[in-house]
Amino acid sequence: LERANLGYVVTPEGVAGCFVPRLISPDGGLSRHAWGIAIDLNWPKNLQGELGTQDVRLVEALVAHGFAWGGPWLVPDPAHFEWVGGKQSSSDR
Numbered sequence: 001l002e003r004a005n006l007g008y009v010v011t012p013e014g015v016a017g018c019f020v021p022r023l024i025s026p027d028g029g030l031s032r033h034a035w036g037i038a039i040d041l042n043w044p045k046n047l048q049g050e051l052g053t054q055d056v057r058l059v060e061a062l063v064a065h066g067f068a069w070g071g072p073w074l075v076p077d078p079a080h081f082e083w084v085g086g087k088q089s090s091s092d093r
Contacts, residue, residue: 001061009055014042014079032082043079046071052078 001007017033017040024031032038046052052071059069068084070077 001058004057004061006055006057006061009058010041011044014040014044014046016040016043016079038080038082040079041081046078048077048079049075050078051076054078 001010017038018036021034022031033040040046041058042054046054048070054069054071059071062081063069066083066085067081070080070082
């Protein structure tokens with residue numbers, strides 16, 4: 001993000017949840033945060049269940065570098081980015 005001059009689109013107070021040992025649900029598997037492969041960015045303005053306000057350039061940059069974004073999920077989680085490996089196209093967001 002810094003190399004693309006996009007570091008400013010992530011607010012320092014909005015970075016959370018890189019390592020949080022918890023279950024996805026009481027009967028579910030481990031959260032990606034429990035594995036340390038997920039991070040929540042700009043979470044105060046991108047709450048789970050809402051559409052959010054993520055900068056499209058942030059989403060595109062992270063997706064291009066192997067992250068999945070929670071914004072288009074059935075229950076949106078627009079702060080959530082998780083490492084899935086490899087490079088993806090914008091249609092994989």
